[in-house]
Amino acid sequence: KAGVTQTPRYLIKTRGQQVTLSCSPISGHRSVSWYQQTPGQGLQFLFEYFSETQRNKGNFPGRFSGRQFSNSRSEMNVSTLELGDSALYLCASSLGLAESYEQYFGPGTRLTVT
């Protein structure tokens, strides 16, 4: 079974631009979560989508948004990029059922904002 895939793997953007990252979950998984990892803050939860609805949300500004499509693929968007948005963005997929919270992570998208 194929794992979680994320595209692109690397991205360089300029301050003020916006960016869209994509995540394809493991086949049959209906939940997709997004995380940001930086050296200073570690791994932080952004949001989780299940059946095209945002079900959980972390403490990030509104510049960070996401969506999920009917095939469970998910995209994350960051608008008005800031230098501090430079990070590894990870998505994770899971079945999305209660008592089955284990998540399977993709390799991440490395975003550099200059």
Add this chain to the structure above:
Amino acid sequence: DAKTTQPTSMDCAEGRAANLPCNHSTISGNEYVYWYRQIHSQGPQYIIHGLKNNETNEMASLIITEDRKSSTLILPHATLRDTAVYYCIQGSDYKLSFGAGTTVTVRA
């Protein structure tokens, strides 16, 4: 914020068992204990989880104390490829709260 506490780092000899402790004294009745690890430059990898019973899979064993306030992850025969940051997480939904984890270095 992370609710668990783990040692910052530990070393282990190749071929020996690695025992990773974790304190989760605030865990509630419906929260699970999850263990993930992250090898440098890769996404975190799910290892194992448990509620109150001890669990074992092909990667590791999880021993949870009777009061559920602490647990130990056991890697039975550590290899060099087990060098990673290991995260212990308590939770009951998909909003995982990662702490700093334990950096485990397996030495030949």
